[in-house]
Amino acid sequence: MKAIIFADRNGNELLPLTERTCVALLPIAAKPLIEYTLEALLTAGIHEVILVISAFADQLEKHLGTGERWGLQIEYVLSRGQELPSEMLVRLGSQLTETEYLLLRADILRSAPIEPILAQAQLQPDKQFVVTIDGYAAGIGLLRRHSAQDTWQASDILLWNIETFYSSLEADTLQGESWEVIDVSGQLSLLDSLRAYYYVNLEVLAGHFTHLILPVYRINEKLQVGRRSSVPKHNIGLVGSYCRVHTKAKLHNTILCDDVIVDREATLRDTVVLPGTYIGERLDVQDAIVWGDILIRVDSGAVVRIVDSFLLADLGKENFGTLFANLYHRGLGLLALLLSLPLWPVALLLALLQNPWAPLCRVKLRGNLKTVDVQGALQARDFNTFEWATPVMLLRHLPKLFAVITGHVRMMGVSPQSPEQSDARIAPWEKVRDLAPVGLLGPVQLTEIHEAPVEEDLLVEAHYACTRHTGTDFLWLMRGLLACFNKRAWSSQRFPPEPPLCQTSSNVG
Numbered sequence: 336m337k338a339i340i341f342a343d344r345n346g347n348e349l350l351p352l353t354e355r356t357c358v359a360l361l362p363i364a365a366k367p368l369i370e371y372t373l374e375a376l377l378t379a380g381i382h383e384v385i386l387v388i389s390a391f392a393d394q395l396e397k398h399l400g401t402g403e404r405w406g407l408q409i410e411y412v413l414s415r416g417q418e419l420p421s422e423m424l425v426r427l428g429s430q431l432t433e434t435e436y437l438l439l440r441a442d443i444l445r446s447a448p449i450e451p452i453l454a455q456a457q458l459q460p461d462k463q464f465v466v467t468i469d470g471y472a473a474g475i476g477l478l479r480r481h482s483a484q485d486t487w488q489a490s491d492i493l494l495w496n497i498e499t500f501y502s503s504l505e506a507d508t509l510q511g512e513s514w515e516v517i518d519v520s521g522q523l524s525l526l527d528s529l530r531a532y533y534y535v536n537l538e539v540l541a542g543h544f545t546h547l548i549l550p551v552y553r554i555n556e557k558l559q560v561g562r563r564s565s566v567p568k569h570n571i572g573l574v575g576s577y578c579r580v581h582t583k584a585k586l587h588n589t590i591l592c593d594d595v596i597v598d599r600e601a602t603l604r605d606t607v608v609l610p611g612t613y614i615g616e617r618l619d620v621q622d623a624i625v626w627g628d629i630l631i632r633v634d635s636g637a638v639v640r641i642v643d644s645f646l647l648a649d650l651g652k653e654n655f656g657t658l659f660a661n662l663y664h665r666g667l668g669l670l671a672l673l674l675s676l677p678l679w680p681v682a683l684l685l686a687l688l689q690n691p692w693a694p695l696c697r698v699k700l701r702g703n704l705k706t707v708d709v710q711g712a713l714q715a716r717d718f719n720t721f722e723w724a725t726p727v728m729l730l731r732h733l734p735k736l737f738a739v740i741t742g743h744v745r746m747m748g749v750s751p752q753s754p755e756q757s758d759a760r761i762a763p764w765e766k767v768r769d770l771a772p773v774g775l776l777g778p779v780q781l782t783e784i785h786e787a788p789v790e791e792d793l794l795v796e797a798h799y800a801c802t803r804h805t806g807t808d809f810l811w812l813m814r815g816l817l818a819c820f821n822k823r824a825w826s827s828q829r830f831p832p833e834p835p836l837c838q839t840s841s842n843v844g
Contacts, residue, residue, distance in 0.1 A: 336453075337433050338381050339424075342369055342441040343389035343414040344495050348527050351629060351638060352609075357391040358442040358526060360398060362592045362609060364539040365561060365575030366550045367398065368526070369441040373405045374548055379449035381437060384409045387423055389416040420490040433480075438493050440474030444535055446544040447473065447521035455517055462515045465492055468523040476514075521545070533624055533633045536590050536607045540573050550575065561593065572603075575610070584614075594650060613648035616742065617716075619706060627651070645742070646705045664774075667746040667812070668739025675733055682723045682730035690724040695734070698722055700751040702743035703772050715769075717754050718743045729824040735775055747808040747815075748774020749796040765793050771800035776815035 346353030352361060359369040376384065384407050388395050392413060402409035414423055420438070424431060437449070447468055456464045456477050466475035476493055492514070522544045524535040538544060551559040551573055560566050561576035570586035575593040580586065581601070589603040592610040597603065600617045608614065609626035624631040627649025628641045641647040645661050686694035697719055704716045720743070721734035735751075738744045744751055749768045760766055771777075778799045779792045799807075818824050 336381055336435045336437060337383045337385060338376050338437045338439060339385045339387065339490075340369075340372060340439050340441045341387045341414075341420065341493060341495070342395065343387050343416055343418065344442045345390060345416050346442075349529060349532060351631075352529070352532070352624070352626065353390075355626070356394055357389075359388075360391065360394060361526070361532065362575075363444055363536055364547075364549055364551075364573055364590060365592045368444060369395075369399070370405075371444060371547055372439055372441040373399075373402070373407060375449050375546075376437075376439075377405050377407065379453060381449075382407055385412055385427075386410065386441075387412050387414045387420075389414045389418075417495050420493050421487040424487040424490055435480075436478045438476040438478055438490055440493055440495065442495070443474045443526060444524045444539075444544065445473050445475075445521060446523070446546050447519045448546050449475070452517055452519065453477075459515060464515050464517050467516055467518045468521045470518060471523055473519075473521075473523055529624065529631055529636070530633055533607055537588065537605065540588070540590055549573070596650070611650040613644070613650050615643075615646040615648070615704075617704060617706075618646055641705075643705055645703075661742060664745040664747075665740055665742060668736050671746070672736040672740065675736065678730060678733060682725060682727075682733055685725040685727060685730060686723040689726070694724050695721050696724055699753060700738075700744075701754050701757045701773070702738065702751070703745065703748075704743055715757070716743075727825055729819060732775065739775060743773075745772045745774040747776045747811045748772040749777055749800065750779045750792070751775075760793070764797065767797035768793060768800050771796070771803055776811050778811070781811065781814050781818055 342357065342359035344358045346358040349358060349361070360367045362368070363371070373384070376382075384402060386395070386399070386409050388411055392411070396411055399409055412423065412427065437453070445468060447466070452464075452466055452475065456462075460479075463479050464477040466473045466477075472492075474493060476490070478490055522538070524531060524538070526532050526535060535544075539547060539549070549559065551561045553559050554566075554568055557571045558566065558568060559573045561574060561578070563576055564574050564578040564580075566574045566578065566580045566586075567582050567584075570580065570584075570589075572586045572589040572591070574580065574586075574591045575595070577593055578591050578595045578597075580591070580597045581599040583599045584597045585602045586597070587602075587604045589606045589608070591597070591608045592612075594611045595608050595614070596612075597608075597614040598616045598618075601614045602619045603614065604621040606620050606622070607624045609624070612625055612627055614620070614625070620630070622633050624633065625647065628644065628647050630639045630641060630647060631637070632639075683694060698721065699717055699719055701715050702718050704718070706714055706716045718738065720738045723731050723733065725731050735744065739746055749771045751773050760768075774780075778795050782795075
């Protein structure tokens, strides 16, 4: 007996996931969907396969090859996409010499094994069969050429049609063909929506789909991990191969497919992460599908493409420039901190003289790191930093170097603002400055005139945001270095629009 597998769905119902691959290659619990069908065939003793493919045919052929990995012989046939199976089989013509063919769809997921189905079918050798799982079409049929006058026409029952698959199949609904229904118990998912794709992954994780061979081994009762992955044991979920999860990251009921990196202090809850994805520091994601720079909120249906590769990144794309820039600025912050160490005792002494009860005060600012709200929109994250209670500008801002090292701000960029200042910018032109990162050194920080209007500062930073490049940022870095040696940096002049010097109520010590 040969098997004819149909993997020719166009997958429009699963966009944007099917912009990159076909439905049959979408991973379910870190394994391509079609592999579960191939393993079921091998278990049933079927080794010869005709695979009907359409979109992303090259990807399928490259991934499956000749089928040798599964002990199969795979022959590929190109379809026009969701083509009538009968038309496809008629075109094959003389290539189909067997009397029996097992027909399957490889772009849905089922948990019922094939061997009992074949055994039951052998009891009635003159009949053709369609398989249902708890009354719903399971995308499996047994076609016998001697059982009907128009043998191939009967195969159209496997055409991808969501209405057909949702309807219970009874013997009197099979268009007069000599089909019998074999109904078995098990789990079935048609993967007919993004929500369905999301939930079937979590159901497999929960163990609801039996008879599936998962590409992982069990670390403990809550964690399953694939080969060559590094995952702390406190996490809960399933992790594919070649993944790296930071020791301070947290996974709860989450699936990571192959080649995923989760950075420090990131938190993923009830999330499915597809292959080749980077999850940035401190990112908090819940109830979502993530693939590269695309985040899909399952609860709201929102699809967001993240442009900040420090937050989410596709490891298969060229994001190295942005990643290098982040590391570059952190390195500058660390170097500046080391060089400034002799100034810290001076800053402490002057701050104690200015305000002995609160030499160091907490300041809340809005930085570069982002978070995703419940609607799937990106929002800048607020963070807390400190300032010395001294009017000497250079010394006052020394603690903000830690914010550079942690990635909240860069060394060069627009001036940091409080959440209140940021929220007060409503007009579109006032938000142009947001095209540039927030930094310690920039045109407003280094050239601002005392008590200059806020509108003037915003115009200056809007121009900077629209014209900045590596060369201009380097010039501002050099100007910042030279500014450390001029009189203004060491004067007691206030530097608006900075927050007021610390009061006793701001004491953090």
